[in-house]
Amino acid sequence: MTQNRKVKVITVTGGKGGVGKSSVSLNLAVALCQLGRKVMLFDADLGLANIDVMLGLKVRKNLSDVLSGECSLDDIIQTGPAGLRIVPASSGLRKMVELSVEQHAGLIRAFSELKEEIDILIVDTAAGISDMVLSFCRAAQDVIMVVCNEPTSIADAYAEMKVLSNDYGVKKFKIIGNQMHSLDEGKLMFQKLLMVTDRFLNVSLELVACIPVDVNLRKAIRQRSCAVEVFPSSPASRIFKVLAARVLQWPIPDVPGGHLQFFVENLVRHEHDADAS
Ligand SMILES: Nc1ncnc2c1ncn2[C@@H]1O[C@H](COP(=O)(O)OP(=O)(O)OP(=O)(O)O)[C@@H](O)[C@H]1O
Ligand SMILES: [Mg+2]
Numbered sequence: 001m002t003q004n005r006k007v008k009v010i011t012v013t014g015g016k017g018g019v020g021k022s023s024v025s026l027n028l029a030v031a032l033c034q035l036g037r038k039v040m041l042f043d044a045d046l047g048l049a050n051i052d053v054m055l056g057l058k059v060r061k062n063l064s065d066v067l068s069g070e071c072s073l074d075d076i077i078q079t080g081p082a083g084l085r086i087v088p089a090s091s092g093l094r095k096m097v098e099l100s101v102e103q104h105a106g107l108i109r110a111f112s113e114l115k116e117e118i119d120i121l122i123v124d125t126a127a128g129i130s131d132m133v134l135s136f137c138r139a140a141q142d143v144i145m146v147v148c149n150e151p152t153s154i155a156d157a158y159a160e161m162k163v164l165s166n167d168y169g170v171k172k173f174k175i176i177g178n179q180m181h182s183l184d185e186g187k188l189m190f191q192k193l194l195m196v197t198d199r200f201l202n203v204s205l206e207l208v209a210c211i212p213v214d215v216n217l218r219k220a221i222r223q224r225s226c227a228v229e230v231f232p233s234s235p236a237s238r239i240f241k242v243l244a245a246r247v248l249q250w251p252i253p254d255v256p257g258g259h260l261q262f263f264v265e266n267l268v269r270h271e272h273d274a275d276a277s
Pocket of ligand 1: 016017018019020021022023024045125126127178179180211212213215217218221236
């Protein structure tokens with residue numbers, strides 16, 4: 001059975017390391033599951049703090065095994081809190097932009113043959129602005145930038161948006177202020193970001209959430225879970241729930257063919273094609 005329903009695809013990025021991309025991806029994904037949606041979290045970060053490590057999952061097979069034809073995508077999917085479906089990180093992903101034509105086709109087939117129907121796909125990316133991170137941003141319908149109120153985070157988010165808008169045609173960004181001490185701090189951070197993007201880039205930014213500093217995020221990971229699951233009324237969890245409800249209102253554009261297929265086709269498209277689109 002192929003995936004026929006519309007799928008919302010969101011990539012979570014931010015430029016700088018440690019700003020909270022994985023925390024946002026995981027908690028938002030689980031909050032969406034709690035709203036009854038079928039959600040898949042695609043871990044595109046090969047760093048140390050992988051989603052499977054955060055949740056203590058045992059990964060035996062990964063996307064490399066799918067690409068080599070050893071198993072299907074359904075075989076590697078793991079289950080997280082609230083029934084979240086997780087595609088674990090894979091070193092095979094590192095060369096995503098260098099895959100052969102056969103592997104491209106294999107990846108597209110893997111997604112289009114997915115047995116489970118899903119409503120939302122969230123992609124957690126690595127720090128930095130590698131080709132892989134940028135490709136995942138280009139292929140998604142929405143790009144969430146996680147930004148802290150620190151000059152380095154703001155500078156790195158700006159640098160990533162600059163490359164994405166100039167070279168990849170991504171012009172719209174949803175900003176999440178993370179590790180905020182107040183809503184005012186979030187708004188201030190957003191103003192700082194706007195000051196530079198309005199001046200130098202042709203992009204539009206929307207502040208979609210301000211996540212407070214909350215020790216429960218770390219505590220939850222120590223329990224191999226996430227805050228929205230084990231500390232549902234903590235300050236950050238409350239905001240994640242509001243954000244999840246808001247995400248459901250974001251429109252899903254019509255695309256030719258299946259949504260997931262379109263996503264993967266975009267993902268593996270060569271860099272220079274982006275300039276023509
Ligand atoms: N709002 C928050 N309040 C308190 N701690 C937070 C918050 N957000 C994230 N953290 C903590 O900051 C650390 C880094 O978070 P996380 O791993 O989500 O960042 P990341 O951007 O995915 O990092 P990387 O670039 O390494 O992938 C973790 O210990 C996490 O628990
Ligand atoms: Mg991470």
